[in-house]
Each structure stands twice: as C-alpha cells, then as structure tokens.
Amino acid sequence: MKVGVGSHRPPNPHPRSESASATATEAESASASASRIRIGIHGSPVTSCVSFLLLASGCTSALIREADRFAVVETTRDAAVADRKSRDADDYFRLPRTAARVEASLDASLGAVSSSIGFEGLWKAARAAVWLSERHDDPDRRHFFARRGLAIARESVRLSPERVEPHYYLALCLARASEIERTAKYLDELAAAAARAIAKDEKFDRAGPLRALGLLHLRTEGKLLAGFGDLDEALRHLGRAALLFPEDAENQIAYAEALLVDEDIAAARRAVAAALASSPPPDLEEEHRGWLAKARKLREKIEASQ
Numbered sequence: 001m002k003v004g005v006g007s008h009r010p011p012n013p014h015p016r017s018e019s020a021s022a023t024a025t026e027a028e029s030a031s032a033s034a035s036r037i038r039i040g041i042h043g044s045p046v047t048s049c050v051s052f053l054l055l056a057s058g059c060t061s062a063l064i065r066e067a068d069r070f071a072v073v074e075t076t077r078d079a080a081v082a083d084r085k086s087r088d089a090d091d092y093f094r095l096p097r098t099a100a101r102v103e104a105s106l107d108a109s110l111g112a113v114s115s116s117i118g119f120e121g122l123w124k125a126a127r128a129a130v131w132l133s134e135r136h137d138d139p140d141r142r143h144f145f146a147r148r149g150l151a152i153a154r155e156s157v158r159l160s161p162e163r164v165e166p167h168y169y170l171a172l173c174l175a176r177a178s179e180i181e182r183t184a185k186y187l188d189e190l191a192a193a194a195a196r197a198i199a200k201d202e203k204f205d206r207a208g209p210l211r212a213l214g215l216l217h218l219r220t221e222g223k224l225l226a227g228f229g230d231l232d233e234a235l236r237h238l239g240r241a242a243l244l245f246p247e248d249a250e251n252q253i254a255y256a257e258a259l260l261v262d263e264d265i266a267a268a269r270r271a272v273a274a275a276l277a278s279s280p281p282p283d284l285e286e287e288h289r290g291w292l293a294k295a296r297k298l299r300e301k302i303e304a305s306q
Contacts, residue, residue, distance in 0.1 A: 063144040070151035072122070072159065075113050082121070085112035089124045094283055099136050102128050118163070122156035125149075126169035133176040143180050149173035157193070164200035164209070167193045171212045187228045190216055198237075206248050206281060207241035214238035218258050234258045242271065249275040249291035256298055265302060272298050 076082050085108050092105035106128035112121030129149025136142045150173040156166035174190035177183075194216065197209035214237030220229030235258050242248075242255040256271035275295040280288030 060140050060143065063140055064147055067144045067147035068151055070148060070155065072113060072155045074115060075111050075121075077114060077116055079114070079116035082112045082114035082117045085109075086117060086120055086124065088112075089121070089128070093124075093128060093131075095286065097131065097135075097286070099132060102131050102135075106132070119156065119159045120163075120165070122152055122159065123163070123165035123169050126153040126156055126166070126173055129153075130169060130172045130176060133173070133180070142176075146173060146176040146180050150177055162200075164197050164204045167197040167200060168204060168209050168212070171197060171209070175212065175216070184220075184227065187216070187220065191228070202240070203244055207244045207251055210237045210241040210244070211251060211254055214241060214258065215254055218254070218261065221261065231258070231261060235262060242274075246274060247278050248281065249278040249288060249295060252278070253291055253294055253298065256295075260298070260302070265305065268298070269302050272302065 076085075089105045089108040089112060092101045092108060106125050109121045109125035109128060112124070113119060114121065126149045129145045129152060133142050133146035133149060136145060149169070153166060153170035153173045157170055160166050171190050171193040174186040174193060178186045178190065191213060194209050194213035197204065198213065200209075202210050214234045216228070217230050217234035217237065221231045221234060223229060235255075238251070238255040238258050241251040245251050252271045252275035256268045256275065259265075259268035259271060272295050275291060276299070278288070278291075
C-alpha cells in the first residue's frame with residue numbers, strides 16, 4: 001500500500017560543524033567497509049535458498065523487535081549541549097544525504113533528547129528514520145527504520161503534542177510502515193496524525209501535512225480492503241497544497257495524479273506544466289530531479305490518452 005512520503009529539509013539552517021563533518025566521514029567509511037562484506041551460502045541450490053530465507057526471516061523478526069523496543073531517555077538537561085547535538089543532526093541531514101550521514105543524523109538527534117529544547121531531538125530522529133525507511137539499500141533495514149521511526153514519533157507526540165513536527169513525522173512513519181508491511185491497520189492513526197498536523201500548521205514542510213493526508217486518500221481510494229480513501233478529500237487536500245505552494249513540484253505532481261483519477265485532463269496538464277517549470281526548493285535538489293522525471297512521465301501519460 002503506497003501512501004507517499006514527503007521530502008524534508010531541516011528548518012533554521014546552521015553552518016556545518018567540524019564535529020558533524022568528522023563523524024559523517026567516519027560513518028561513511030564504516031558504511032563502505034560494511035558494503036564489501038558478502039555472506040556465503042554453501043550446499044545445494046534448494047537447501048541454500050531455504051536456509052537463506054529462514055535466516056533472513058529470523059533476522060527481520062529480530063530487527064523489528066529491536067525497532068519496537070524504543071524507550072525515551074533524556075540524554076542531557078544542558079540546553080547548550082542539546083542545542084549543539086540538534087544542530088549536528090541538521091548538518092548530517094543536509095546534502096549530500098547518504099544512508100551513513102542520515103543514520104548519523106538519527107544518532108545525533110537522539111543525543112539531543114532534552115526537555116531543555118522541547119524534546120525536538122525526537123522529531124528530528126523520526127525525520128531521519130523516514131528517509132532511511134525509504135532510501136536505505138537494505139529492505140530489512142528500511143523496515144527496521146520505519147518501525148523505529150514509528151516508535152520514536154509516538155513518543156515525540158506524547159512529549160510535545162503542541163508542536164506540528166511530531167504529528168507530521170508520525171504520519172509519515174505510519175505511511176512507510178503501511179507500505180512496507182502492506183497493511184491497512186495503521187490508516188486511521190495515520191489520518192488522525194496528518195489531520196492534527198494540518199490543524200497545527202498546514203504549511204509545514206511545503207504543505208506536507210496536506211500532502212500526506214491527500215495522498216492517503218488518493219492511494220486508498222476505491223480499495224475496499226483498506227476501508228478508506230475519498231477522491232474528493234484527496235482533491236481538496238492536494239489542491240490546497242498546490243494552492244499554498246504553486247511553485248512546488250511535489251505538490252503539483254500529487255495534485256495532477258488526483259486530477260487524472262478524476263479525469264480532469266486539462267487541469268492535470270496545467271499541474272504537470274507547473275511542476276516542470278518549477279525550481280528546486282533549498283536542499284532538495286536531488287529530490288527535485290526525481291519529481292521532474294515523474295512529471296515528464298505524467299505528461300507522456302496525458303499525451304497518450306488524447
């Protein structure tokens with residue numbers, strides 16, 4: 001079940017710290033070393049395949065149990081230390097984003113869990129987990145980070161319910177878990193989290209809360225087993241996102257997809273044209289290239305339908 005996850009950049013940019021740069025380099029080196037490790041499975045092809053699948057299944061279960069066992073620990077009550085760690089988390093999350101750097105962002109975020117700065121380390125950790133759950137090379141790790149992010153985001157909501165970020169990143173983590181596990185069990189919680197985020201600040205992350213709820217309705221519309229999804233609601237939320245940020249390619253593409261389902265070809269063509277004419281948001285140049293590629297495919301689909 002594909003609900004869709006927005007792209008995010010850290011608010012309030014800070015200059016990159018030396019400690020962040022050093023740790024990121026170490027993390028990337030470790031990741032490169034790990035990538036050279038290969039697992040050898042011996043024996044007949046059938047026996048090897050079965051043994052590997054059983055091993056993979058066991059590892060996945062263990063990883064998910066580990067992901068779900070998250071307990072909040074206030075790592076410091078020193079506001080200066082917490083703020084420095086929080087800045088490091090933002091530095092690691094900037095381009096070039098790699099799995100190693102974003103994992104470093106997650107670790108730094110958890111080092112910034114402090115009441116002195118409003119527990120913002122938790123939502124920043126959830127933000128990193130969303131990215132990793134979508135872009136990590138290892139499918140098992142993607143699942144792990146979806147569930148770890150879900151556990152972190154729920155705690156973030158509990159401790160900072162007044163902020164938009166915990167509700168928003170909870171919605172995105174739920175979307176990723178829904179897609180990876182192919183389940184509808186998270187959908188009600190996802191919709192509620194996105195609705196709370198809209199109420200807090202509909203403009204956050206370039207109308208991310210509106211985009212999340214609109215895509216939820218769009219991806220589940222017409223699916224009886226999901227028991228969710230309303231095309232009119234998808235058009236309303238995605239149209240609002242496109243209206244608030246008309247030069248944002250991601251919003252225009254999502255709206256164009258909904259318009260195509262609604263068979264409003266002319267409006268869909270205009271939305272795709274707006275996406276293709278857009279400029280990349282700060283720190284989202286890589287994502288923007290992907291949005292443009294998607295917009296071109298939508299344009300081809302529209303032209304083929306005429």
